[in-house]
Amino acid sequence: MSTHHTVIIVGGGQAGLSMSWHLSRRGVDHVVLERDRVGHEWRDRRWDSFCLVTPNWQVDLPGFAYTGDDPDGFMSGAEVVAHLERYAASFAPPLRQGVTVTRLRRGATGVFTLQTSAGSFTADQVVVATGPYHEPAIPRIAERLPTGLAQLHSSQYRRPGQLPDGDVLVVGTGQSGAQIAEDLHLAGRRVHLAVGSAPRAARRYRGRDTLAWLDAMGHYTKGVDEFGDADEVRLRANHYMTGRDGGRDIDLRAFARQGMQLYGRLREITGGGITFAGDLAANLDNADAVADGIKNAIDGWISAQGIDAPAEQRYTPVWQPPPGERTLDPGELGAVVWATGFHRDHRWIQVPVFDGRGYPTHERGVTSCPGLYFLGLPWQWTWGSGRFAGIARDAEHLAGRITAPRRLRAAEDVIWLAGTAPETVAA
Incomplete structure (x- = not known):
């Protein structure tokens, strides 16, 4: 040969x-x-x-x-x-x-x-x-967690029963983090979720899948050179939603109403516990704003093309987080899932x-x-x-x-x- x-x-x-x-x-x-x-x-x-x-x-x-x-x-x-x-x-x-x-x-x-x-x-x-x-990316701060606490990267996660008993902390809300948090939540596990800056999008809007609208609008063929910040565009996180059970939104606020514990970005791990930044409200608001901006673009295109599409009421936030930083005792946890991407x-x-x-x-x-x-x-x-x-x-x-x-x-x-x-x- x-x-x-x-x-x-x-x-x-x-x-x-x-x-x-x-x-x-x-x-x-x-x-x-x-x-x-x-x-x-x-x-x-x-x-x-x-x-x-x-x-x-x-x-x-x-x-x-x-x-x-x-x-x-x-x-x-x-x-x-x-x-x-x-x-x-x-x-x-x-x-x-x-x-x-x-x-x-x-x-x-x-x-x-x-x-x-x-x-x-x-x-x-x-x-x-x-x-x-x-290569799975796990931040060095993970080394500060108690030695006996189970930790794994999102690429190693398979199912809720794989994890030890106890609460689960999921760090990161890109597509993997948001979907794994949902998977655990639906299985009845108590989930703590560190929410980052990833945007979200509605699964469907005005009678069609949102991605079908964006495809018709030419978003999938728009060259990166048409953006003023091409290098930054390539580093942006994907919008979170899911195709599970036929596809639906992932609404972190709704999860919070059902008992999921939401936090801002993981900021520090010390003897006093795991500290999360006080940016949860801003992160949720920004994700909602991106989803709303996509809907605005779809509305504009529907109007310009003269398409007959059913009107749809806009999303109203169903939960608001308390202000300030929060701290979590790692002793409450059975496992941590790092949905922090790859190198x-x-x-x-x-x-x-x-x-x-x-x-x-x-x-x-x-x-x-x-x-x-x-x-x-x-x-x-x-x-x-x-x-x-x-x-x-x-x-x-x-x-x-x-x-x-x-x-x-x-x-x-x-x-x-x-x-x-x-x-x-x-x-």
Whole structure:
């Protein structure tokens, strides 16, 4: 088996498979290296009740649009895995599973070398399709909690019965934190939730799923370059809602009325307990304001298009938090779930294409290093880039660059080598 390929794709999830589909259609020699197996991230980093937040009709991979009988429903994690397996079977990509890439370098001749668990590979071009969620991020403040208190990251959470008896503190209200808090709450566990600055959105508004309105309004195809603060846009938290039980809002205020204990951001852990900032009211108000702003935009679009859509009464807050900081005794807790996101881990990529925050610098996935591309990053080009909705478009764009005339890539190579230190390009 040859270890040199025209293109090597690192990652066999939805992004890597989409890239492979386009290259296969163009007859480009390539291989997909997947460290585990297809759908790994959906198998091993999701809880039992997990569902997609985006509707099934948005699961539109290249050459494999959703054709099921529930387009407005929301796939479970197991259904996502099965869908990806069927996708791979539909065109039989050159996929090698169980191969971990440990180092990527580019030699002076322009050829990439990849060290892997299956030996060394070389390629003329490389697509990194490993996504943005690599290493669980747990803040160092966690070390101050009592030694015997069970702690786990959201990627390790599976079900309420997995946790020891007692109250549960969930830290973080992005999509994972809000949904895990709901999962525990619905199971009858007493939940303490540290609420951050993540925004929320209504699941449905004026007779349609909110995301269907936003899709019709063109939000999924709006390029990141149309925003004045593109770098900050890429770092924004996603709006929390859920696809569970057919999809619904996540209303933290309603949970509070039902007994969930809400706090502001976790600020400090000392011998006196866990202290939370007094910003809960502001965080809840800001989340509601974002949801209301989305509704305003939908109203404006409905009016401009002359669409006949039923009117809907706006949300009224059902609970208001008390002012000031709050403190929680860790002795009340049986477990802590850290829904605090992930760190990117691109240390294996030894090519200088990263900014000071470790983010790959690129233009629609095309880096300054000729032949090196990224696919599947949040806001890689549009809001849909990191979702099933936009991967096909991004993969097609990169396929066009990969198969561009050789003279164009050679000219890019001259520019790259002229601005790169010799030790950087040495093999």
